[in-house]
Amino acid sequence: xxxxxxxxxxxxxxxxxxxxxxxxxxxxxxxxxxxxxxxxxxxxxxxxxxxxxxxxxxxxxxxxxxxxxxxxxxxxxxxxxxxxxxxxxxxxxxxxxxxxxxxxxxxxxxxxxxxxxxxxxxxxxxxxxxxxxxxxxxxxxxxxxxxxxxxxxxxxxxxxxxxxxxxxxxxxxxxxxxxxxxxxxxxxxxxxxxxxxxxxxxx
Amino acid sequence: xxxxxxxxxxxxxxxxxxxxxxxxxxxxxxxxxxxxxxxxxxxxxxxxxxxxxxxxxxxxxxxxxxxxxxxxxxxxxxxxxxxxxxxxxxxxxxxxxxxxxxxxxxxxxxxxxxxxxxxxxxxxxxxxxxxxxxxxxxxxxxxxxxxxxxxxxxxxxxxxxxxxxxxxxxxxxxxxxxxxxxxxxxxxxxxxxxxxxxxxxxx
DNA sequence: TACATTTTGTTACTATTTTCACAATAAATT
DNA sequence: AATTTATTGTGAAAATAGTAACAAAATGTA
Ligand SMILES: NC(=O)c1ccc[n+]([C@@H]2O[C@H](COP(=O)([O-])OP(=O)(O)OC[C@H]3O[C@@H](n4cnc5c(N)ncnc54)[C@H](O)[C@@H]3O)[C@@H](O)[C@H]2O)c1
Ligand SMILES: NC(=O)c1ccc[n+]([C@@H]2O[C@H](COP(=O)([O-])OP(=O)(O)OC[C@H]3O[C@@H](n4cnc5c(N)ncnc54)[C@H](O)[C@@H]3O)[C@@H](O)[C@H]2O)c1
Numbered sequence: 001x002x003x004x005x006x007x008x009x010x011x012x013x014x015x016x017x018x019x020x021x022x023x024x025x026x027x028x029x030x031x032x033x034x035x036x037x038x039x040x041x042x043x044x045x046x047x048x049x050x051x052x053x054x055x056x057x058x059x060x061x062x063x064x065x066x067x068x069x070x071x072x073x074x075x076x077x078x079x080x081x082x083x084x085x086x087x088x089x090x091x092x093x094x095x096x097x098x099x100x101x102x103x104x105x106x107x108x109x110x111x112x113x114x115x116x117x118x119x120x121x122x123x124x125x126x127x128x129x130x131x132x133x134x135x136x137x138x139x140x141x142x143x144x145x146x147x148x149x150x151x152x153x154x155x156x157x158x159x160x161x162x163x164x165x166x167x168x169x170x171x172x173x174x175x176x177x178x179x180x181x182x183x184x185x186x187x188x189x190x191x192x193x194x195x196x197x198x199x200x201x202x203x
Numbered sequence: 204x205x206x207x208x209x210x211x212x213x214x215x216x217x218x219x220x221x222x223x224x225x226x227x228x229x230x231x232x233x234x235x236x237x238x239x240x241x242x243x244x245x246x247x248x249x250x251x252x253x254x255x256x257x258x259x260x261x262x263x264x265x266x267x268x269x270x271x272x273x274x275x276x277x278x279x280x281x282x283x284x285x286x287x288x289x290x291x292x293x294x295x296x297x298x299x300x301x302x303x304x305x306x307x308x309x310x311x312x313x314x315x316x317x318x319x320x321x322x323x324x325x326x327x328x329x330x331x332x333x334x335x336x337x338x339x340x341x342x343x344x345x346x347x348x349x350x351x352x353x354x355x356x357x358x359x360x361x362x363x364x365x366x367x368x369x370x371x372x373x374x375x376x377x378x379x380x381x382x383x384x385x386x387x388x389x390x391x392x393x394x395x396x397x398x399x400x401x402x403x404x405x406x
Numbered sequence: 407t408a409c410a411t412t413t414t415g416t417t418a419c420t421a422t423t424t425t426c427a428c429a430a431t432a433a434a435t436t
Numbered sequence: 437a438a439t440t441t442a443t444t445g446t447g448a449a450a451a452t453a454g455t456a457a458c459a460a461a462a463t464g465t466a
Contacts, residue, residue: 005424185395246453261411
Protein backbone atom coordinates (compact mmCIF):
# COMPACT_ATOMS: atom_id res chain seq x y z
CA UNK A 1 0.00 0.00 0.00
CA UNK A 2 1.30 3.39 -1.10
CA UNK A 3 0.82 5.81 1.76
CA UNK A 4 3.48 8.43 1.27
CA UNK A 5 1.24 11.45 0.75
CA UNK A 6 -1.14 10.17 3.33
CA UNK A 7 1.55 10.06 6.01
CA UNK A 8 2.86 13.47 5.08
CA UNK A 9 -0.62 14.93 5.36
CA UNK A 10 -1.18 13.30 8.73
CA UNK A 11 1.95 15.09 9.95
CA UNK A 12 0.64 18.38 8.61
CA UNK A 13 -2.71 17.77 10.32
CA UNK A 14 -0.83 17.17 13.54
CA UNK A 15 0.79 20.57 13.42
CA UNK A 16 -2.49 22.22 12.52
CA UNK A 17 -4.25 20.44 15.37
CA UNK A 18 -1.66 21.59 17.89
CA UNK A 19 -2.15 25.14 16.66
CA UNK A 20 -5.94 24.90 16.74
CA UNK A 21 -5.80 23.42 20.21
CA UNK A 22 -3.64 26.29 21.37
CA UNK A 23 -6.25 28.66 19.94
CA UNK A 24 -8.82 27.05 22.25
CA UNK A 25 -10.60 24.62 19.92
CA UNK A 26 -11.56 21.25 21.35
CA UNK A 27 -13.46 19.88 18.40
CA UNK A 28 -12.96 20.43 14.69
CA UNK A 29 -14.75 19.52 11.53
CA UNK A 30 -13.03 18.12 8.47
CA UNK A 31 -13.43 21.44 6.70
CA UNK A 32 -11.82 23.43 9.53
CA UNK A 33 -8.79 21.20 9.51
CA UNK A 34 -8.81 21.08 5.73
CA UNK A 35 -8.78 24.87 5.49
CA UNK A 36 -5.93 25.05 7.98
CA UNK A 37 -3.90 22.37 6.20
CA UNK A 38 -4.80 23.39 2.62
CA UNK A 39 -6.45 20.06 1.94
CA UNK A 40 -10.02 19.25 0.89
CA UNK A 41 -12.40 18.13 3.66
CA UNK A 42 -13.01 14.84 1.84
CA UNK A 43 -9.29 14.17 1.79
CA UNK A 44 -9.08 14.83 5.52
CA UNK A 45 -11.88 12.38 6.24
CA UNK A 46 -10.45 9.75 3.92
CA UNK A 47 -7.00 10.08 5.47
CA UNK A 48 -8.39 9.53 8.95
CA UNK A 49 -10.68 6.78 7.77
CA UNK A 50 -7.73 4.90 6.28
CA UNK A 51 -6.20 4.71 9.75
CA UNK A 52 -9.47 3.85 11.44
CA UNK A 53 -9.72 7.23 13.17
CA UNK A 54 -13.36 8.06 13.82
CA UNK A 55 -15.23 11.29 14.35
CA UNK A 56 -18.87 11.78 15.21
CA UNK A 57 -21.37 12.62 12.52
CA UNK A 58 -22.56 16.15 12.92
CA UNK A 59 -20.16 16.65 15.85
CA UNK A 60 -16.80 16.47 14.11
CA UNK A 61 -13.57 15.21 15.60
CA UNK A 62 -12.27 15.74 19.10
CA UNK A 63 -8.83 17.28 18.82
CA UNK A 64 -7.41 15.39 21.77
CA UNK A 65 -8.63 12.12 20.36
CA UNK A 66 -7.04 12.88 17.01
CA UNK A 67 -3.74 13.84 18.61
CA UNK A 68 -3.72 10.63 20.63
CA UNK A 69 -4.41 8.57 17.54
CA UNK A 70 -1.61 10.35 15.67
CA UNK A 71 0.74 9.81 18.60
CA UNK A 72 0.10 6.09 18.34
CA UNK A 73 0.60 6.03 14.57
CA UNK A 74 3.87 7.94 14.91
CA UNK A 75 4.97 6.14 18.08
CA UNK A 76 5.29 9.30 20.15
CA UNK A 77 5.30 7.41 23.43
CA UNK A 78 9.06 7.73 23.71
CA UNK A 79 11.94 9.78 22.35
CA UNK A 80 13.52 8.73 19.09
CA UNK A 81 17.31 8.95 19.12
CA UNK A 82 18.93 10.24 15.96
CA UNK A 83 22.56 10.86 15.07
CA UNK A 84 24.00 13.56 12.84
CA UNK A 85 27.07 13.26 10.65
CA UNK A 86 28.73 16.51 9.56
CA UNK A 87 28.90 19.48 11.90
CA UNK A 88 29.09 22.16 9.23
CA UNK A 89 26.52 24.81 8.31
CA UNK A 90 23.51 22.52 8.14
CA UNK A 91 24.67 20.26 10.93
CA UNK A 92 25.08 23.17 13.32
CA UNK A 93 21.68 24.61 12.41
CA UNK A 94 20.00 21.26 13.08
CA UNK A 95 21.86 20.67 16.33
CA UNK A 96 20.81 24.09 17.62
CA UNK A 97 17.16 23.61 16.77
CA UNK A 98 14.89 23.35 19.79
CA UNK A 99 11.80 22.40 17.81
CA UNK A 100 12.67 18.72 17.43
CA UNK A 101 12.03 18.10 21.13
CA UNK A 102 8.28 18.52 20.79
CA UNK A 103 8.36 15.89 18.05
CA UNK A 104 10.21 13.60 20.50
CA UNK A 105 13.17 13.61 18.15
CA UNK A 106 16.50 13.80 19.98
CA UNK A 107 19.81 14.28 18.22
CA UNK A 108 21.86 12.34 20.77
CA UNK A 109 25.27 12.58 19.11
CA UNK A 110 27.07 14.12 16.16
CA UNK A 111 30.14 13.05 14.21
CA UNK A 112 32.71 14.93 12.17
CA UNK A 113 35.96 14.10 10.48
CA UNK A 114 37.45 17.45 11.49
CA UNK A 115 39.06 17.19 14.95
CA UNK A 116 38.43 20.89 15.61
CA UNK A 117 34.67 20.18 15.53
CA UNK A 118 35.00 17.37 18.03
CA UNK A 119 34.58 19.60 21.06
CA UNK A 120 32.16 19.74 23.91
CA UNK A 121 31.27 23.33 23.05
CA UNK A 122 28.21 22.32 21.03
CA UNK A 123 24.91 21.39 22.63
CA UNK A 124 25.50 17.77 21.67
CA UNK A 125 28.72 15.77 21.85
CA UNK A 126 30.68 15.55 18.59
CA UNK A 127 32.70 12.39 18.05
CA UNK A 128 35.11 11.18 15.38
CA UNK A 129 33.40 9.09 12.71
CA UNK A 130 35.19 5.97 13.91
CA UNK A 131 32.86 6.04 16.93
CA UNK A 132 29.65 5.81 14.89
CA UNK A 133 29.23 2.08 15.26
CA UNK A 134 29.82 2.13 19.00
CA UNK A 135 27.36 4.97 19.66
CA UNK A 136 24.71 3.55 17.33
CA UNK A 137 24.80 0.30 19.25
CA UNK A 138 24.96 1.94 22.65
CA UNK A 139 21.89 4.12 22.07
CA UNK A 140 20.02 1.74 19.73
CA UNK A 141 19.94 4.43 17.06
CA UNK A 142 17.99 3.62 13.88
CA UNK A 143 18.00 7.00 12.12
CA UNK A 144 20.86 9.22 10.93
CA UNK A 145 21.23 12.58 9.23
CA UNK A 146 23.92 13.06 6.59
CA UNK A 147 25.15 16.64 6.37
CA UNK A 148 28.61 16.17 4.90
CA UNK A 149 29.92 17.45 1.55
CA UNK A 150 28.79 15.53 -1.53
CA UNK A 151 32.09 13.65 -2.10
CA UNK A 152 31.98 12.19 1.42
CA UNK A 153 28.31 11.26 1.46
CA UNK A 154 28.44 7.75 -0.03
CA UNK A 155 31.26 6.67 2.24
CA UNK A 156 29.41 8.01 5.29
CA UNK A 157 26.24 6.28 4.12
CA UNK A 158 28.04 2.96 3.82
CA UNK A 159 29.48 3.32 7.29
CA UNK A 160 26.10 4.17 8.76
CA UNK A 161 24.44 1.17 7.18
CA UNK A 162 27.26 -1.10 8.29
CA UNK A 163 26.71 0.21 11.82
CA UNK A 164 23.04 -0.75 11.79
CA UNK A 165 21.33 2.49 10.75
CA UNK A 166 18.07 1.79 8.94
CA UNK A 167 16.84 5.23 7.84
CA UNK A 168 18.78 8.22 6.57
CA UNK A 169 17.96 11.86 5.94
CA UNK A 170 20.41 12.99 3.30
CA UNK A 171 21.11 16.68 2.76
CA UNK A 172 23.93 16.14 0.28
CA UNK A 173 22.83 16.59 -3.34
CA UNK A 174 23.55 13.08 -4.47
CA UNK A 175 21.63 9.86 -4.88
CA UNK A 176 23.11 7.39 -2.43
CA UNK A 177 23.50 3.71 -3.36
CA UNK A 178 21.90 1.55 -0.69
CA UNK A 179 20.25 -1.81 -0.05
CA UNK A 180 16.50 -1.62 -0.56
CA UNK A 181 15.65 -2.37 3.05
CA UNK A 182 17.23 0.96 4.02
CA UNK A 183 15.06 4.08 3.78
CA UNK A 184 16.61 7.26 2.46
CA UNK A 185 14.88 10.62 2.46
CA UNK A 186 16.80 13.01 0.24
CA UNK A 187 16.37 16.66 1.07
CA UNK A 188 17.98 18.53 -1.75
CA UNK A 189 17.49 22.19 -0.99
CA UNK A 190 18.78 23.43 -4.32
CA UNK A 191 16.34 21.14 -6.13
CA UNK A 192 13.53 22.31 -3.86
CA UNK A 193 14.32 25.86 -4.87
CA UNK A 194 14.52 24.90 -8.53
CA UNK A 195 11.20 23.15 -8.49
CA UNK A 196 9.58 26.12 -6.77
CA UNK A 197 11.12 28.40 -9.38
CA UNK A 198 9.83 26.15 -12.14
CA UNK A 199 6.24 26.17 -10.89
CA UNK A 200 6.33 29.86 -10.09
CA UNK A 201 7.71 30.99 -13.44
CA UNK A 202 5.51 28.60 -15.43
CA UNK A 203 2.59 30.28 -13.73
CA UNK B 204 -1.55 18.46 -15.68
CA UNK B 205 0.07 17.27 -12.51
CA UNK B 206 3.81 17.20 -13.07
CA UNK B 207 5.21 17.49 -9.61
CA UNK B 208 7.01 14.16 -9.42
CA UNK B 209 8.04 14.46 -13.01
CA UNK B 210 9.76 17.80 -12.40
CA UNK B 211 11.44 16.55 -9.26
CA UNK B 212 12.80 13.55 -11.14
CA UNK B 213 14.11 15.74 -13.94
CA UNK B 214 16.08 17.68 -11.35
CA UNK B 215 17.50 14.45 -9.96
CA UNK B 216 18.43 13.34 -13.49
CA UNK B 217 20.22 16.64 -13.93
CA UNK B 218 22.46 16.03 -10.95
CA UNK B 219 23.12 12.48 -12.04
CA UNK B 220 23.98 13.63 -15.55
CA UNK B 221 26.45 16.19 -14.24
CA UNK B 222 28.09 13.46 -12.20
CA UNK B 223 28.17 11.00 -15.10
CA UNK B 224 29.59 13.65 -17.38
CA UNK B 225 32.32 14.35 -14.86
CA UNK B 226 33.09 10.63 -14.86
CA UNK B 227 33.71 10.87 -18.60
CA UNK B 228 30.45 9.60 -20.08
CA UNK B 229 29.14 11.34 -23.19
CA UNK B 230 26.17 9.13 -23.91
CA UNK B 231 23.89 7.24 -21.55
CA UNK B 232 21.06 4.78 -21.85
CA UNK B 233 17.86 5.05 -19.91
CA UNK B 234 18.94 2.19 -17.68
CA UNK B 235 22.27 3.83 -16.81
CA UNK B 236 20.56 7.00 -15.75
CA UNK B 237 17.78 5.06 -14.09
CA UNK B 238 20.23 3.09 -11.99
CA UNK B 239 22.02 6.28 -10.98
CA UNK B 240 18.79 8.05 -10.09
CA UNK B 241 17.01 5.04 -8.54
CA UNK B 242 14.26 5.18 -11.15
CA UNK B 243 13.10 2.56 -13.67
CA UNK B 244 14.39 2.93 -17.24
CA UNK B 245 10.81 3.18 -18.51
CA UNK B 246 10.16 6.04 -16.15
CA UNK B 247 13.26 7.84 -17.38
CA UNK B 248 12.18 7.51 -21.01
CA UNK B 249 8.64 8.55 -20.19
CA UNK B 250 9.81 11.61 -18.29
CA UNK B 251 11.95 12.76 -21.19
CA UNK B 252 9.28 11.90 -23.69
CA UNK B 253 6.78 14.07 -21.85
CA UNK B 254 9.03 17.07 -22.43
CA UNK B 255 9.79 16.14 -26.02
CA UNK B 256 13.39 15.20 -25.27
CA UNK B 257 14.61 12.65 -27.80
CA UNK B 258 17.33 10.04 -27.73
CA UNK B 259 18.44 7.74 -30.52
CA UNK B 260 17.22 4.20 -30.66
CA UNK B 261 20.02 1.82 -29.93
CA UNK B 262 22.36 4.78 -29.27
CA UNK B 263 20.88 6.25 -26.12
CA UNK B 264 20.89 9.88 -25.09
CA UNK B 265 23.70 12.38 -25.49
CA UNK B 266 24.44 13.83 -22.08
CA UNK B 267 25.15 17.33 -23.39
CA UNK B 268 21.91 17.34 -25.30
CA UNK B 269 19.98 16.28 -22.21
CA UNK B 270 21.64 18.95 -20.08
CA UNK B 271 20.83 21.60 -22.67
CA UNK B 272 17.22 20.51 -22.80
CA UNK B 273 17.01 20.58 -19.00
CA UNK B 274 18.61 24.03 -18.95
CA UNK B 275 15.85 25.26 -21.21
CA UNK B 276 13.10 23.66 -19.13
CA UNK B 277 14.53 25.16 -15.95
CA UNK B 278 15.50 28.48 -17.56
CA UNK B 279 19.15 28.21 -16.65
CA UNK B 280 20.19 30.88 -19.15
CA UNK B 281 20.46 33.48 -16.42
CA UNK B 282 20.79 33.77 -12.65
CA UNK B 283 17.66 33.68 -10.58
CA UNK B 284 17.66 36.23 -7.76
CA UNK B 285 16.21 35.07 -4.48
CA UNK B 286 15.84 36.81 -1.13
CA UNK B 287 16.04 35.33 2.34
CA UNK B 288 14.11 36.47 5.39
CA UNK B 289 15.50 35.44 8.77
CA UNK B 290 19.24 35.33 9.39
CA UNK B 291 19.18 32.72 12.16
CA UNK B 292 20.49 29.16 12.10
CA UNK B 293 18.92 28.10 8.84
CA UNK B 294 19.29 31.49 7.21
CA UNK B 295 23.01 31.59 7.92
CA UNK B 296 23.51 28.04 6.65
CA UNK B 297 21.76 28.88 3.39
CA UNK B 298 23.57 32.17 2.93
CA UNK B 299 26.94 30.41 3.36
CA UNK B 300 26.17 27.67 0.88
CA UNK B 301 28.25 27.81 -2.28
CA UNK B 302 26.33 25.09 -4.09
CA UNK B 303 23.45 27.31 -5.21
CA UNK B 304 25.71 29.09 -7.69
CA UNK B 305 25.93 26.10 -10.03
CA UNK B 306 22.14 26.02 -10.07
CA UNK B 307 22.20 29.71 -11.06
CA UNK B 308 20.40 30.55 -7.84
CA UNK B 309 21.68 33.73 -6.20
CA UNK B 310 20.59 34.88 -2.77
CA UNK B 311 20.97 38.56 -3.47
CA UNK B 312 19.79 39.97 -0.13
CA UNK B 313 18.66 38.92 3.30
CA UNK B 314 16.37 40.56 5.85
CA UNK B 315 16.10 40.35 9.61
CA UNK B 316 14.16 42.15 12.29
CA UNK B 317 17.13 42.04 14.64
CA UNK B 318 19.36 45.11 14.10
CA UNK B 319 22.44 43.18 15.27
CA UNK B 320 22.07 40.88 12.24
CA UNK B 321 21.90 43.82 9.86
CA UNK B 322 25.63 44.02 9.34
CA UNK B 323 27.88 43.74 6.35
CA UNK B 324 29.79 40.90 7.99
CA UNK B 325 27.80 38.22 6.17
CA UNK B 326 28.45 37.22 2.59
CA UNK B 327 25.23 38.90 1.57
CA UNK B 328 23.81 42.22 2.75
CA UNK B 329 21.23 41.99 5.54
CA UNK B 330 18.54 44.67 5.58
CA UNK B 331 15.69 45.55 7.90
CA UNK B 332 12.41 43.99 6.81
CA UNK B 333 11.02 47.40 5.91
CA UNK B 334 13.34 47.34 2.89
CA UNK B 335 11.87 44.16 1.41
CA UNK B 336 9.55 45.89 -1.02
CA UNK B 337 12.25 48.23 -2.29
CA UNK B 338 14.81 45.46 -2.86
CA UNK B 339 12.28 43.10 -4.44
CA UNK B 340 11.39 45.76 -6.96
CA UNK B 341 14.97 46.86 -7.56
CA UNK B 342 16.20 43.32 -8.37
CA UNK B 343 12.97 41.98 -9.86
CA UNK B 344 12.92 39.20 -7.30
CA UNK B 345 10.16 36.60 -7.66
CA UNK B 346 11.26 34.00 -5.07
CA UNK B 347 11.81 34.28 -1.32
CA UNK B 348 12.91 31.99 1.49
CA UNK B 349 11.21 32.25 4.88
CA UNK B 350 13.50 31.21 7.74
CA UNK B 351 11.94 33.08 10.66
CA UNK B 352 10.37 31.61 13.79
CA UNK B 353 6.88 30.16 13.39
CA UNK B 354 5.01 33.06 15.02
CA UNK B 355 6.52 35.57 12.58
CA UNK B 356 6.08 33.51 9.44
CA UNK B 357 2.57 34.54 8.39
CA UNK B 358 3.31 38.23 8.81
CA UNK B 359 6.52 37.88 6.78
CA UNK B 360 4.63 35.91 4.14
CA UNK B 361 2.02 38.65 3.82
CA UNK B 362 4.69 41.29 3.45
CA UNK B 363 6.51 39.27 0.80
CA UNK B 364 3.36 38.76 -1.23
CA UNK B 365 2.45 42.44 -0.92
CA UNK B 366 5.91 43.26 -2.24
CA UNK B 367 5.39 41.16 -5.36
CA UNK B 368 6.99 37.83 -4.42
CA UNK B 369 5.36 34.94 -6.30
CA UNK B 370 7.00 31.84 -4.86
CA UNK B 371 8.09 31.05 -1.32
CA UNK B 372 10.20 28.34 0.27
CA UNK B 373 8.97 28.12 3.84
CA UNK B 374 11.12 26.50 6.52
CA UNK B 375 8.83 27.42 9.39
CA UNK B 376 6.62 24.55 10.51
CA UNK B 377 3.32 26.20 9.68
CA UNK B 378 0.89 26.23 6.83
CA UNK B 379 0.86 29.76 5.46
CA UNK B 380 -2.39 31.36 4.25
CA UNK B 381 -1.90 32.70 0.75
CA UNK B 382 -3.69 33.56 -2.49
CA UNK B 383 -3.76 30.61 -4.86
CA UNK B 384 -1.63 32.27 -7.52
CA UNK B 385 1.30 32.22 -5.07
CA UNK B 386 3.39 29.03 -4.87
CA UNK B 387 4.57 27.85 -1.51
CA UNK B 388 6.99 24.99 -1.00
CA UNK B 389 6.97 23.99 2.66
CA UNK B 390 10.13 22.32 3.88
CA UNK B 391 9.33 21.03 7.30
CA UNK B 392 12.43 19.29 8.52
CA UNK B 393 10.84 17.83 11.64
CA UNK B 394 8.07 16.31 9.53
CA UNK B 395 10.64 14.97 7.08
CA UNK B 396 12.35 13.24 9.97
CA UNK B 397 9.05 11.94 11.29
CA UNK B 398 8.00 10.51 7.98
CA UNK B 399 11.37 8.82 7.58
CA UNK B 400 11.04 7.40 11.09
CA UNK B 401 7.54 6.17 10.26
CA UNK B 402 8.59 4.32 7.13
CA UNK B 403 11.74 2.98 8.73
CA UNK B 404 10.06 1.65 11.85
CA UNK B 405 7.06 0.25 9.97
CA UNK B 406 9.56 -1.74 7.95
C1' DT C 407 22.06 -7.28 -48.39
C1' DA C 408 19.64 -9.83 -45.07
C1' DC C 409 19.35 -10.84 -40.34
C1' DA C 410 20.07 -10.33 -35.44
C1' DT C 411 20.44 -7.24 -31.61
C1' DT C 412 19.73 -3.32 -28.84
C1' DT C 413 17.41 0.56 -27.21
C1' DT C 414 14.05 4.14 -27.75
C1' DG C 415 9.19 5.93 -27.90
C1' DT C 416 4.62 5.07 -27.23
C1' DT C 417 0.49 2.71 -26.42
C1' DA C 418 -2.05 -0.21 -23.53
C1' DC C 419 -2.57 -1.76 -18.92
C1' DT C 420 -2.48 -1.54 -13.83
C1' DA C 421 -2.29 0.68 -9.54
C1' DT C 422 -2.94 4.48 -6.72
C1' DT C 423 -4.81 8.79 -5.32
C1' DT C 424 -8.21 12.22 -5.32
C1' DT C 425 -12.77 13.86 -5.97
C1' DC C 426 -17.61 13.24 -5.96
C1' DA C 427 -21.92 11.84 -4.26
C1' DC C 428 -24.85 10.41 -0.95
C1' DA C 429 -26.64 7.30 2.72
C1' DA C 430 -26.20 7.05 7.66
C1' DT C 431 -26.55 9.34 11.76
C1' DA C 432 -26.06 12.68 15.44
C1' DA C 433 -27.63 17.04 16.99
C1' DA C 434 -30.72 20.88 16.92
C1' DT C 435 -35.29 22.74 16.27
C1' DT C 436 -40.15 22.78 16.05
C1' DA D 437 -41.79 13.11 18.80
C1' DA D 438 -41.19 14.44 14.33
C1' DT D 439 -38.57 17.20 11.26
C1' DT D 440 -34.74 19.66 9.71
C1' DT D 441 -29.90 20.37 9.43
C1' DA D 442 -25.10 19.35 9.50
C1' DT D 443 -21.40 16.33 9.16
C1' DT D 444 -19.19 11.93 8.87
C1' DG D 445 -17.85 7.62 6.40
C1' DT D 446 -17.52 5.21 2.31
C1' DG D 447 -18.28 3.28 -2.25
C1' DA D 448 -18.16 4.66 -7.00
C1' DA D 449 -16.11 7.60 -10.53
C1' DA D 450 -12.45 10.31 -12.32
C1' DA D 451 -7.84 11.69 -12.54
C1' DT D 452 -3.01 10.68 -12.18
C1' DA D 453 0.98 8.00 -11.98
C1' DG D 454 3.70 4.13 -12.86
C1' DT D 455 4.66 -0.43 -15.23
C1' DA D 456 4.84 -3.47 -18.98
C1' DA D 457 4.87 -4.70 -23.60
C1' DC D 458 6.28 -4.15 -28.02
C1' DA D 459 6.80 -2.04 -32.63
C1' DA D 460 10.04 1.12 -34.80
C1' DA D 461 14.52 2.46 -35.60
C1' DA D 462 19.38 2.35 -35.39
C1' DT D 463 23.40 -0.34 -35.30
C1' DG D 464 26.16 -4.27 -35.88
C1' DT D 465 27.13 -8.78 -38.22
C1' DA D 466 27.09 -12.68 -41.37
N1 LIG E 1 24.46 24.81 3.78
C1 LIG E 1 23.40 24.77 2.99
O1 LIG E 1 22.56 25.65 3.05
C2 LIG E 1 23.17 23.65 2.05
C3 LIG E 1 22.20 23.78 1.07
C4 LIG E 1 21.96 22.71 0.19
C5 LIG E 1 22.70 21.56 0.33
N2 LIG E 1 23.64 21.45 1.29
C6 LIG E 1 24.39 20.21 1.38
O2 LIG E 1 24.43 19.77 2.72
C7 LIG E 1 25.70 19.19 2.99
C8 LIG E 1 26.33 19.93 4.14
O3 LIG E 1 26.44 21.29 3.78
P1 LIG E 1 27.17 22.31 4.74
O4 LIG E 1 27.01 23.65 4.14
O5 LIG E 1 26.74 22.07 6.12
O6 LIG E 1 28.68 21.82 4.54
P2 LIG E 1 29.95 22.25 5.40
O7 LIG E 1 31.12 22.16 4.52
O8 LIG E 1 29.69 23.50 6.14
O9 LIG E 1 30.04 21.09 6.50
C9 LIG E 1 30.39 19.79 6.21
C10 LIG E 1 30.93 19.15 7.47
O10 LIG E 1 31.16 17.78 7.22
C11 LIG E 1 32.42 17.42 7.76
N3 LIG E 1 32.92 16.27 7.01
C12 LIG E 1 33.54 16.23 5.80
N4 LIG E 1 33.82 14.97 5.44
C13 LIG E 1 33.37 14.18 6.43
C14 LIG E 1 33.36 12.78 6.62
N5 LIG E 1 33.85 11.94 5.72
N6 LIG E 1 32.81 12.31 7.77
C15 LIG E 1 32.31 13.14 8.70
N7 LIG E 1 32.27 14.48 8.55
C16 LIG E 1 32.80 14.98 7.44
C17 LIG E 1 33.26 18.64 7.62
O11 LIG E 1 34.34 18.63 8.56
C18 LIG E 1 32.25 19.74 7.92
O12 LIG E 1 32.20 20.02 9.29
C19 LIG E 1 26.50 19.30 1.72
O13 LIG E 1 26.43 18.08 1.03
C20 LIG E 1 25.81 20.37 0.94
O14 LIG E 1 25.93 20.17 -0.45
C21 LIG E 1 23.90 22.48 2.15
N1 LIG F 1 17.33 25.35 12.68
C1 LIG F 1 16.81 24.21 12.25
O1 LIG F 1 17.49 23.21 12.10
C2 LIG F 1 15.35 24.11 11.95
C3 LIG F 1 14.78 22.86 11.78
C4 LIG F 1 13.42 22.76 11.46
C5 LIG F 1 12.68 23.92 11.32
N2 LIG F 1 13.25 25.12 11.50
C6 LIG F 1 12.42 26.30 11.34
O2 LIG F 1 13.08 27.25 10.54
C7 LIG F 1 12.79 28.56 11.00
C8 LIG F 1 14.09 29.24 11.34
O3 LIG F 1 14.79 28.46 12.28
P1 LIG F 1 16.14 28.97 12.91
O4 LIG F 1 16.65 27.87 13.75
O5 LIG F 1 17.01 29.50 11.82
O6 LIG F 1 15.60 30.15 13.85
P2 LIG F 1 16.45 31.29 14.56
O7 LIG F 1 15.69 31.68 15.76
O8 LIG F 1 17.87 30.86 14.67
O9 LIG F 1 16.42 32.48 13.52
C9 LIG F 1 15.29 33.21 13.21
C10 LIG F 1 15.74 34.56 12.69
O10 LIG F 1 14.60 35.28 12.24
C11 LIG F 1 14.67 36.60 12.72
N3 LIG F 1 13.30 37.14 12.82
C12 LIG F 1 12.41 36.95 13.80
N4 LIG F 1 11.26 37.57 13.51
C13 LIG F 1 11.43 38.16 12.31
C14 LIG F 1 10.60 38.97 11.48
N5 LIG F 1 9.36 39.23 11.80
N6 LIG F 1 11.13 39.41 10.33
C15 LIG F 1 12.39 39.12 9.99
N7 LIG F 1 13.23 38.39 10.73
C16 LIG F 1 12.73 37.90 11.88
C17 LIG F 1 15.40 36.52 14.05
O11 LIG F 1 16.00 37.76 14.36
C18 LIG F 1 16.42 35.43 13.76
O12 LIG F 1 17.60 35.97 13.23
C19 LIG F 1 11.91 28.40 12.22
O13 LIG F 1 10.58 28.58 11.84
C20 LIG F 1 12.15 26.97 12.63
O14 LIG F 1 11.00 26.44 13.25
C21 LIG F 1 14.57 25.24 11.80
